[in-house]
Amino acid sequence: xxxxxxxxxxxxxxxxxxxxxxLHKTISNLIKEESVKIIRNGSWGAYWLEPFxxxxxxxxxxxxxxxxxxLTHLKTIEDFFLDFEKKNPFDINEIDFIKNQNRIVFSRIGxxxxxxxxxxxxxxxxxxxxxxxxxxxxxxxxxxKSSGLTGRGGAAFPTGIKMQTVFDQDVSTKYLACNADEGDxxxxxxxxIMESDPFSLIEGMTIAAYAVGASKGYIxxxxxxxxxxxxxSNAIDIALKNNYLxxxxxxxxxxxxxxxxxGAGSYVCxxxxxxxxxxxxxxxxxxxxxxxxxxxGLFGKPTLINNVVTLATIPxxxxxxxxxxxKIGSNKSVGTMPFQLSGNIKNGGLIETRFDITLKxxxxxxxxxxxxDKPLHAIQIGxxxxxxxxxxxxxxxxTIESLEELxxxxxxxxxxxxxxxxxxxxxxxxxxxxxxKESCGKxxxxxxxxxxxxxxxxxxxxxxxxxxxxxxxEDLCETLESTSLCAMGGMTPNPxxxxxxxxPNELIEK
Amino acid sequence: MxxxxxxxxxxxxxxxxxxxxxxxxxxxxxxxxxxxGYISKESIAELAIAFNYSQAEIIDVITFYDDFRxxxxxxNIIRICLAEACQSQNCKKLLKDISSQLNLTLDETNHDSGIxxxxxxxxxxxxxxxxxxxxxxxxGEATTEKIINHLEEDGA
Numbered sequence: 208x209x210x211x212x213x214x215x216x217x218x219x220x221x222x223x224x225x226x227x228x229x230l231h232k233t234i235s236n237l238i239k240e241e242s243v244k245i246i247r248n249g250s251w252g253a254y255w256l257e258p259f260x261x262x263x264x265x266x267x268x269x270x271x272x273x274x275x276x277x278l279t280h281l282k283t284i285e286d287f288f289l290d291f292e293k294k295n296p297f298d299i300n301e302i303d304f305i306k307n308q309n310r311i312v313f314s315r316i317g318x319x320x321x322x323x324x325x326x327x328x329x330x331x332x333x334x335x336x337x338x339x340x341x342x343x344x345x346x347x348x349x350x351x352k353s354s355g356l357t358g359r360g361g362a363a364f365p366t367g368i369k370m371q372t373v374f375d376q377d378v379s380t381k382y383l384a385c386n387a388d389e390g391d392x393x394x395x396x397x398x399x400i401m402e403s404d405p406f407s408l409i410e411g412m413t414i415a416a417y418a419v420g421a422s423k424g425y426i427x428x429x430x431x432x433x434x435x436x437x438x439x440s441n442a443i444d445i446a447l448k449n450n451y452l453x454x455x456x457x458x459x460x461x462x463x464x465x466x467x468x469x470g471a472g473s474y475v476c477x478x479x480x481x482x483x484x485x486x487x488x489x490x491x492x493x494x495x496x497x498x499x500x501x502x503x504g505l506f507g508k509p510t511l512i513n514n515v516v517t518l519a520t521i522p523x524x525x526x527x528x529x530x531x532x533x534k535i536g537s538n539k540s541v542g543t544m545p546f547q548l549s550g551n552i553k554n555g556g557l558i559e560t561r562f563d564i565t566l567k568x569x570x571x572x573x574x575x576x577x578x579x580d581k582p583l584h585a586i587q588i589g590x591x592x593x594x595x596x597x598x599x600x601x602x603x604x605x606t607i608e609s610l611e612e613l614x615x616x617x618x619x620x621x622x623x624x625x626x627x628x629x630x631x632x633x634x635x636x637x638x639x640x641x642x643x644k645e646s647c648g649k650x651x652x653x654x655x656x657x658x659x660x661x662x663x664x665x666x667x668x669x670x671x672x673x674x675x676x677x678x679x680x681e682d683l684c685e686t687l688e689s690t691s692l693c694a695m696g697g698m699t700p701n702p703x704x705x706x707x708x709x710x711p712n713e714l715i716e717k
Numbered sequence: 718m719x720x721x722x723x724x725x726x727x728x729x730x731x732x733x734x735x736x737x738x739x740x741x742x743x744x745x746x747x748x749x750x751x752x753x754g755y756i757s758k759e760s761i762a763e764l765a766i767a768f769n770y771s772q773a774e775i776i777d778v779i780t781f782y783d784d785f786r787x788x789x790x791x792x793n794i795i796r797i798c799l800a801e802a803c804q805s806q807n808c809k810k811l812l813k814d815i816s817s818q819l820n821l822t823l824d825e826t827n828h829d830s831g832i833x834x835x836x837x838x839x840x841x842x843x844x845x846x847x848x849x850x851x852x853x854x855x856x857g858e859a860t861t862e863k864i865i866n867h868l869e870e871d872g873a
Contacts, residue, residue, distance in 0.1 A: 224857030254844035392800030395841035433853040472783030488742030490781035550805035555844025
């Protein structure tokens with residue numbers, strides 16, 4: 208057994224986008240001997256290294272980056288091994304980017320075949336579901352409450368309290384809806400979980416459903432993620448075969464099924480009420496709240512709605528990692544947050560860490576600076592509705608509280624880096640353009656105000672000193688903020704305000 | 718993607734598995750489009766009967782979503798990401814280049830080459846942009862050359 212040489216070639220969207228599939232094809236054609244085995248693992252989330260190929264031999268696993276490397280000239284697998292040795296392979300767990308993280312939710316990504324349920328079980332997978340089934344509904348909810356977990360989708364609402372509300376509804380039919388419509392530009396943590404550790408999401412959903420008393424769950428997955436769709440469908444099938452889904456789960460009277468629903472290219476369907484409309488088969492128009500989905504949600508029934516990362520965190524909270532998780536951070540910013548560092552950055556990827564690290568640590572220590580080597584100019588945090596910070600604000604801590612103080616939000620944890628070639632007035636205009644494209648159309652300020660917003664910003668681009676347009680833009684933003692039903696219209700002004708405030712004279716001359 | 722032939726095409730057989738499903742309209746629309754490449758007039762009529770909606774209501778749903786279309790488009794769909802992370806990686810220039818190379822503007826189909834060019838907002842490939850999706854394949858650090866090569870390899 209130990210004589211087998213394993214070659215790990217990731218099967219994950221980003222790794223494949225820079226050639227992992229192609230390399231897999233080439234290398235697998237070289238293998239004639241049974242002692243060499245290929246494993247399609249997930250990605251480690253250190254994306255500048257992808258495709259990162261590893262070899263495990265005599266219990267030692269090392270890897271090297273095969274970015275832009277063509278192997279089609281190789282004749283035998285020995286040629287590949289020789290080539291690999293010349294690349295000075297290293298243990299990825301030893302690089303600072305991985306070593307300095309605190310991976311609890313993302314502890315399995317990259318390690319093995321994401322659909323290998325035996326590996327999942329060998330790493331404490333499904334132990335938490337068994338625990339939940341033993342301790343019962345209320346105790347499960349209590350443990351999630353005491354962990355301090357808040358929703359990682361954007362709104363940062365305490366997860367346990369939401370679960371309690373659904374559990375407390377005296378209704379026989381309840382639903383769980385997993386929001387996998389990860390539409391924020393610069394985010395991919397949900398995708399990475401779904402592609403590289405899908406069982407953690409399925410287990411998290413199963414525990415959450417048991418806790419609140421739901422017997423049917425939906426995953427609303429965006430259509431832009433076809434590989435995640437494949438992994439999820441396969442993982443659901445495997446979980447069914449192993450009695451982790453379906454009827455009488457693990458010989459209890461708990462039944463739970465998951466249905467995968469695919470979106471159709473609408474950003475606003477990531478807003479929970481629009482998502483429900485879409486699952487019900489209608490246009491994704493937002494609903495007004497109340498009623499809360501926890502009381503009156505999908506098909507008029509109490510519905511627990513959480514995003515992928517939030518649900519995938521739940522198994523850890525019912526294990527001995529509970530205290531490790533809850534000891535990190537304070538207030539709303541408890542536990543680890545999977546930040547996603549992207550854009551013009553050298554070392555981009557998934558960084559699961561405590562919230563209270565500074566932007567400087569994030570960009571310099573993890574990211575190693577801009578990819579273009581040009582000076583850093585702006586950083587957008589929290590997706591299209593998030594604020595832009597300037598390069599002199601790098602001491603900002605990434606906690607929910609600290610970003611709220613700046614009138615921004617951590618959102619779903621996206622951090623996008625721009626060098627000094629960026630035109631901030633274009634970024635301001637894009638905020639409005641995006642709202643024009645993606646508004647569901649229900650609220651007038653969002654639907655029409657965004658169009659006027661684009662026009663005003665275009666005028667300001669021609670004359671930054673126009674007092675009249677500056678005041679008009681301010682009024683428009685105020686109207687959007689106070690009269691939109693959801694965050695789409697309500698938060699579109701955030702990036703614009705931040706550009707006015709933190710980038711003086713780049714949009715408006717004061 | 719769109720392998721179906723309209724003359725042997727019966728919308729109802731594709732719709733049927735979803736009629737009894739709660740909120741089955743979206744998956745039914747996906748099934749139809751996957752088969753035919755678009756949602757045809759006759760499909761809309763069948764959907765309206767099957768789901769007890771008016772045809773206007775079906776069209777109402779179809780037109781809300783970017784993915785659904787009521788007319789055939791190219792065999793190969795190129796979606797270029799224009800979201801913020803790709804903006805920082807100069808996706809606007811890439812769009813210009815690819816547009817002139819393929820002689821296509823956004824949302825336009827070249828019926829000779831069978832290529833449609835579309836925009837998309839985030840493919841989740843943000844750390845190695847700019848990103849482009851050709852049918853279901855994502856290309857990272859995308860260049861015009863990479864896109865053309867991919868189309869050629871796929872026999873477009």
